[in-house]
Amino acid sequence: MTFRPPTDEELRALERELGFHLRAEDHGVYALLVAGLLSAYAQVEAADDALPTPAIAGARRWWEPPAGENPLGAWFVRTEIPRSKTGPLSGVRVALKDNVMVAGVPMLNGSALLEGYVCEVDATVVTRLLAAGAEIAGKAHCEDLCFSGGSHTNVRGPVHNPHRHGFSAGGSSSGSGALVGAGVVPMAIGGDQGGSIRVPSAFCGAVGMKPTYGLVPYTGICPLDATIDHVGPITATVRDNARMLEVIAGPDGIDPRQSGAPSQPWSQRLEGGVAGLRIAVVREGFGREGAQPAVEAKVRAAALRLEKLGATVEEVSIPEHRRIAALTFPMLVEGAYRTLVAGGQGSGRFDLYVPGLAAHLARWREKADRLSPMLKAMLLAGAHVDRQQGARFYQKAVNQARVLRQAYDRALAEADVLLMPTTPMVATPLPAPDAPILESFQRSAEMTPNTQPFDVTHHPSLSIPCGRIDGLPVGLMLTGRHHDEATLYRAAYAFEQSEDWRSI
Secondary structure, X not given: XXXXXXXXXXXHHHHHHOOOOOOHHHHHHHHHHHHXXXXXXXXXXXXXXXXXXXXXXXXXXXXOOOHHXXXXXXXXXXXXXXXXXXXXXOOOEEEEEOOEOOOOOEOOOOOHHHOOOEOOOOOHHXXXXXXXXXXXXXXXXXXXXXXXXXXXXXXXXXXXXXXXXXXXXXXXXXXXXXXXXXXXXXXXXXXXXXXXXXXXXXXXXXXXXXXXXXOOOOOOEXXXXXXXXEEEEEEOOHHHHHHHHHHHOOOOOOOOOXXXXXXXXXXXXXXXXXXXXXXXXXXXHOOOOOOOHHHHHHHHHHHHHHHHOOOXXXXXXXXXXXXXXXXXXXXHHHHHHHHHXXXXXXXXXXXXXXXXXXXXXXXXXXXXXHOOHHHHHHHHHHHHHHHHHOXXXXXXXXXXXXXXXXXXXXXXXXXXXXXXXXXXXXXXXXXXXXXXXXXXXXXXXXXOOOOOHHHHHOOOEEEEEEEEEOOEEEEEXXXXXXXXXXXXXHHHHHHHHOOOHHHO
């Protein structure tokens, strides 16, 4: 579509929309001024999009697997992509959450809005995985624009829990969690804005790390809001998680979310044990709405197991943990609303903007009726606040996040690790396709009260399995100081290697 300045009629309509009351004789003057201001846009339109080319060239192949080869509904597409023949992940099969761009391969992001979209670039994490020798086995389904903690909102249908068909795999990185939990791949990429790495890891029995904010570049990944976007590994073991983080972490020179923190040899620092570690069991992480007593009992038993391994374990109170989600929710609701209405990638950041993605998402109103109930409710709420209050609440929430971060930092000044359940419950049954709207919404939101706070405070947070209830995995969440992933991995590895944790 060729750019053009507004017609006279369009300009008059814009004047009315913006609340201007111009004199008739001034209208023509503003028409000239607007045309002059927009004259440079023709030059911008003619310029190249300046997108990076894939670092590893070669023919790329993708296909949608038949149902018989996709029993969990976890794959969107399978892929064959050229890679380095050597590297720290040589030959390791990896799944990518389907909000991660792979040049020449479709991206659905769980939504009708992106049907037919083929990615123009490789995300930085893709470039790094291929250079490390990883085999990208395919794109894993995720939830509708990543707005769900359940696994039932993808436009193509639900993702099933690998341990019980018909139950939730957790979201929004639902396919990634299911494929790792089922043993189909040992490693996957997930994304996390409210718990979307840790929730599916907990429900599916995997290890999921939401790293410190900005440690892993988000370049080439479909965002929700730049203040809470995180990307990280979901793996079968703690060691694999550390190995994968080593490959994908570190600055890429593009993502403005990053602070410049480098990758570290986390996998070489696993053996220290927990003797001397101070672990704080957060009282407010228990007794949440909908919490299952059996889940909390498993997590407390895991804390005792860590104590027997040599850690000092004490209960602490962080009252702010109970209210942080409400105080920071505008960052998710309003931030995501503005990102979507601004063409799917927002603005105001020195970032990588992908024109094809923006073009698809800019037409979101054409398919608005096909969005999930969770996403519809979010957009309605975001639109209302935007019209009534502008960005006032969003700005206040960002300020509050800094204050609330200090509450956790105070606790972490006296302890090395905070401990609580990842989710208050194990995987729940998937809602039926014709389930009431309220049921669908509840199954999307009920599992995140402990995970969401650390997306806004930016602390690293790791979920590991700590037992099962009636065959369904329970997740234990460990949270640490900014850029102290090493301590979380050390505690998690010691627990994982203890002989009797599976009997908890």
